[in-house]
Amino acid sequence: xTTINHKVVLVGDSSVGKTSIINQFxxxxxxxxxQATVGIDFFSKQIEVDGKVVKMQxxxxxxxxxxxxxxxxxxxxxxxxxxxxxxxxxxxxxxxERWTKLVSxxxxxxxxxxxxxxxxxxxxxxxxxxxxNYSEEKKGKFIEVSAKAPTNIKExxxxxxxxxxxxxxxxxxxxxxxxxxxxxxxxxxxxxKSGGCC
Numbered sequence: 001x002t003t004i005n006h007k008v009v010l011v012g013d014s015s016v017g018k019t020s021i022i023n024q025f026x027x028x029x030x031x032x033x034x035q036a037t038v039g040i041d042f043f044s045k046q047i048e049v050d051g052k053v054v055k056m057q058x059x060x061x062x063x064x065x066x067x068x069x070x071x072x073x074x075x076x077x078x079x080x081x082x083x084x085x086x087x088x089x090x091x092x093x094x095x096x097e098r099w100t101k102l103v104s105x106x107x108x109x110x111x112x113x114x115x116x117x118x119x120x121x122x123x124x125x126x127x128x129x130x131x132x133n134y135s136e137e138k139k140g141k142f143i144e145v146s147a148k149a150p151t152n153i154k155e156x157x158x159x160x161x162x163x164x165x166x167x168x169x170x171x172x173x174x175x176x177x178x179x180x181x182x183x184x185x186x187x188x189x190x191x192x193k194s195g196g197c198c
Contacts, residue, residue: 002052004165009059009075009109011099012084013092017116020147021084022060025157030147040070047161054161071102078109080160087115087144090125093134100138110163111140114156119146 010018019041020030026043041060046053059074075081081103085092096113103109113135115126128144135142141159145152 004052004054004161005057006054006080006160006163006165007057007059007078008080008082008160009061009071009078009103010082010084011061011071011075011103013086013089013095014062016084016086016089016092017147018084019060021114021116021145021153021156022058024147024150024153026058028150040074047157049158049161056157056160068102072106075103075106075109078103078107079165080112080163081107081109082112082114082156082160083140084114084116085126086117087126088117088120088123093126093130096134111135111138112156112160113138113140113142115142115144116147118144118151119149 010022012018022041022043023030026045040062043058043060044056045058046055048054059078061071061074083096083099083103085096087093093115100111103111113131115128115131131142131144141163143152143156143159145156147153
């Protein structure tokens with residue numbers, strides 16, 4: 001069976017739900033208490049899509065300004081950059097331009113734009129049309145999700161899995177193989193999950 005490797009980096013403002021999206025995908029659960037990511041967190045998971053095994057290295061980056069200097073080194077060899085904003089925060093959407101520039105100045109990964117927290121649609125500040133227009137402008141893909149509900153989480157990662165592969169080293173299988181700053185937390189989950197969508 002063909003194997004595809006993807007290094008996926010999630011970026012976006014603090015509190016938009018990047019970690020919750022990953023936890024819902026990896027563990028099918030999220031914490032009710034918000035804990036800001038400190039530095040960079042690493043996860044791994046493989047899924048099966050269209051008869052192919054897709055191995056994902058998933059890097060969760062901190063949204064706080066004080067950790068911004070760590071992000072470029074993890075973006076450099078990424079295959080997919082996922083930009084997350086909160087649909088109830090117009091400011092977090094406006095900051096996508098800054099995050100997109102940060103990535104495009106360093107690398108040329110495929111781009112995916114994600115509006116999170118659709119479970120709070122009554123407080124929506126960003127119409128989906130703005131997301132669609134922005135993603136088309138940047139030649140990326142887009143989707144709205146809710147990590148809490150959950151809604152469209154599996155669909156998001158299937159979208160990522162279906163992006164054409166590029167050459168990338170094998171994902172780290174043990175946390176001891178991940179060389180990173182002292183404040184990086186490494187988590188791995190390599191259980192295969194068939195289907196990847198539903």
